[in-house]
Amino acid sequence: MMIKNEAELQSKVEVAEKSSFDFAKWWDRVGILIVLIALIVLMSVVAPNFNRIGNLLNIARSISVNAILAAGLTFVILTGGIDLSVGSIIAVSGVVSVILAMAGTPSVLAVVLGMAAGGACGLVNGLLTSVLMLAPFIVTLGTMTFLRGLAYTITAGEPIVSSDLSFKVLGNGYVAGFPVPVIVMAAVYGVAWFLLERTTYGRHVYAVGGNAQAARLAGVRVGRVVTSVYVIAGICAGLAGAIFAARVISAQPTAGTGYELDAIAAVVLGGTSLGGGRGRIIGTLIGSVILGVLTTGLILLDVPFFTQLLIKGLVIILAVSIDSLKTKKFSFFSKTT
Template sequence: MHREMKARDLRVSWLQKMGPLAGLLLIIILLSTISHDFLSMSNIFNVLRQISINALLAFGMTLVILTGGIDLSVGSILALSGVLTAGMMGMGIEPWLASLIGIIAGAVMGSINGLLITKGRVAPFIATLATMSLFRGLTLVYSEGRPIISDDYSFVIMGQGYFLEIPIPVIWILICFFVLGFILKNTPFGRHIYALGGNEEAALLAGIRTVGVKVAVYTLSGIFAALAGIILTARLSSAQPTMGTGYELSAIAAVVLGGTSLTGGKGWITGTLIGAMIIGVLDNGLNLLNVSSFYQQVVKGAVILIAVLLDRSQKT
């Protein structure tokens, strides 16, 4: 009885961890046999740069989803932080300081989400649905609906530059990936996130400040969204008030593709990176194959469904 359980337990967790990676490899092999450009170094970095925005959003989203919540406002936080940063630079503020202000703005927006959810007892879906509209509206108000140009060289290299041949946005996601992975595995805060998502009542009774952990998690999600907004602004040399619209859904898709459970308590950041890569590789590969963007959406939807259905069948 116990031995059976062990075997099952191990098999399930192994499949859950390896499933997304196997899927990614499968897609890569498939695409590289069809298109010869696909596996070139420049294309690989191209893909990584393309997924950097989504990966950053998805990292923050992973933390939120691990606690059993959801954050729909990340696309709007991205936009508001982006236009604020660009706006500050337009006023002559140094790029680094303007970026810092953008990040702080993201943190404030995230903590507003967290406070609404904990102190205000609003369901995460509703709270962030409201702030999604709120922050987007503020973005349009601040920018008067127009793009804000920011072509300061020291700023745009954040999105367009290279460091030792590696695109700088890729360096950003690697740093964030390792730091987050370490935090989740090796710090009490990481443990608390998993415990809270697994059983909030038990976490509370173990003395965990559940309110504090939740606020921190939404704040981090806001910071990641702001970082993504700044990098996107740098890449485009301007902040578009409509940028990031719908990005929250891609971020959620990456988290789910990576095997993190939407009910909380189960998941890992590596899965999310793989999930984001699956989406990025599909986009890129289908582009190389000249598949129309209409069909691309169909394929992406189908891949997400297949992944989730496979995941289900392993669990039952």
């Protein structure tokens, strides 16, 4: 009789699983694309000049900084961490790149050194998190404030403007009709996709986010992986800072303010779980495009800035809510209910 009851219970469980709706899988594969397509259609109808080629290229250019930032953050969030300092790293790296370029440093080297400065900031975050075992939220909240203060200190609180900035093509140039920032963004996502999807390192990142203790027992050097993802986030933020500085042809101590929230929203909207271990870099790109289309559409509709902040805040809450819903399965018409 016991065996029969167990068999009946197992049968009911299998029926429930077959009749359940996997929201996480649906959102990652279909839902996010539906949202993007629906938003583009909506803005094409209600926003004047939205679907013109020039405007679409401007949208692509405008999302490049946030998208590159979000690409780096994807690595961090996949491990179950968070980095609130990337916006401030944009400011510091931009300042470093501009000052070096104005001092006569070759443009490519100035940008690379700015990225290196971002990587160094990420290294500090990673070591504090992995070696001292400090909470990443607190660590990066502290470095966010420190680095913003550092940017203000270096610039004395004033923008450093250079009308003949040697690497300004990085933010304003075109190659074959495509904005340079968009090409750089595509390259960043290509490298990020390869690292996460085609390398052992990528599998280790997912493993640490899924279960750090199990990954450690399996031979993964968890501390090194955690440190490395913060370095990657810092390098991406450094590149984003150089692009931002090139676009405005100056070093701005206020650059990147609030960008970390947009980047986190893009990552979570794209399907990466805040709990770590699940997500795809392509989803992050789609999430960044959604935010870019939304922002541009609101501007074209002359929506006041403070109202835009309200809407962005709701989008961030929505992104976190979706992440929570993705951990649950909804059963419809289940015979067991």
